[in-house]
Amino acid sequence: xxxxxxxxxxxxxxxxxxxxxxxxxxxxxxxxxxxxxxxxxxxxxxxxxxxxxxxxxxxxxxxxxxxxxxxxxxxxxxxxxxxxxxxxxxxxxxxxxxxxxxxxxxxxxxxxxxxxxxxxxxxxxxxxxxxxxxxxxxxxxxxxxxxxxxxxxxxxxxxxxxxxxxxxxxxxxxxxxxxxxxxxxxxxxxxxxxxxxxxxxxxxxxxxxxxxxxxxxxxxxxxxxxxxxxxxxxxxxxxxxxxxxxxxxxxxxxxxxxxxxxxxxxxxxxxxxxxxxxxxxxxxxxxxxxxxxxxxxxxxxxxxxxxxxxxxxxxxxxxxxxxxxxxxxxxxxxxxxxxxxxxxxxxxxxxxx
Numbered sequence: 099x100x101x102x103x104x105x106x107x108x109x110x111x112x113x114x115x116x117x118x119x120x121x122x123x124x125x126x127x128x129x130x131x132x133x134x135x136x137x138x139x140x141x142x143x144x145x146x147x148x149x150x151x152x153x154x155x156x157x158x159x160x161x162x163x164x165x166x167x168x169x170x171x172x173x174x175x176x177x178x179x180x181x182x183x184x185x186x187x188x189x190x191x192x193x194x195x196x197x198x199x200x201x202x203x204x205x206x207x208x209x210x211x212x213x214x215x216x217x218x219x220x221x222x223x224x225x226x227x228x229x230x231x232x233x234x235x236x237x238x239x240x241x242x243x244x245x246x247x248x249x250x251x252x253x254x255x256x257x258x259x260x261x262x263x264x265x266x267x268x269x270x271x272x273x274x275x276x277x278x279x280x281x282x283x284x285x286x287x288x289x290x291x292x293x294x295x296x297x298x299x300x301x302x303x304x305x306x307x308x309x310x311x312x313x314x315x316x317x318x319x320x321x322x323x324x325x326x327x328x329x330x331x332x333x334x335x336x337x338x339x340x341x342x343x344x345x346x347x348x349x350x351x352x353x354x355x356x357x358x359x360x361x362x363x364x365x366x367x368x369x370x371x372x373x374x375x376x377x378x379x380x381x382x383x384x385x386x387x388x389x390x391x392x393x394x395x396x397x398x399x400x401x402x403x404x405x406x407x408x409x410x411x412x413x414x415x416x417x418x419x420x421x422x423x424x425x426x427x428x429x430x431x432x433x434x435x436x437x438x439x440x441x442x443x444x445x446x447x448x449x450x451x
Contacts, residue, residue: 112212112344113267115259116146117234120203127259130344141343148336149208152329153194165321165360167194170333172351185346186214190337195227200239207231209266218272225269230262284366284399285392286423287316288384290330291416294377301435303327304420307428308446319386320365323447326384327434329356330367368403372410381406381416383423395424
């Protein structure tokens, strides 16, 4: 494990870069604009494992397909009671890359970035997968072959991560662009509804009936119903904990989008939120690319997002209107706020027993 950089950004922001090598050793490089306490430095040691954790989730769930969590984005909104002392951050996103090492085993590179701007993420992601990650793998292989015993592997990876952080920061500040891929048609396979009151979160998952043939066929297009229903809450809490770790005040994260992929397969989760009577409420839709079988009810992401927004603005119960997202949805509620509830999804929807 390498040490955190002592450099603090001249402008408010957070940048972290984590690397897991072929031996599953974790390295980190983090820059931030506030010092942290000694107690929080202990928490910092496990932060890379939390960001890299979902990357290994499919292995933990005994799923043969190695799904990647490519991208996670949250918007940061002001707490109404703390606007005067709020830090000026607007976005938070996580980028992930996995590549085979020269030995053939997978390596992982994960970055989180939080800035006062709404960034154009695509060039940052391209820097990760086309430059930073390959440079670490190729540089390590070259040095091990040439320098052998003289090569300080940990020092090399730490140096490459620092170069990577600097490169990402150099490319920050580009305005968000609209790319053609956002006009692709998608098919809705699930709805997540969350209501937050005080310290409680009530989360409900809606999808097809467990005995519907569609439920079984969709299982072949996703990592599992269990995973896609747990990832949003996992990342929401992770981002919240990260902001708290670095003493970011006056703002709260709200998840906007998660991208997962395996070869040609793709899953996208989108979410909208509202503050209603001082309580937060959010609704999310789980989407997969439409094919001939699912083309009838296919729509682009913006249409699904507008529908989520409309139900929140009118404070409607999404459970009564599920079939506006998919005419085949069941009205049965799967609760996902506890391990016991989630196990029911494993048993009934993923049919793991």
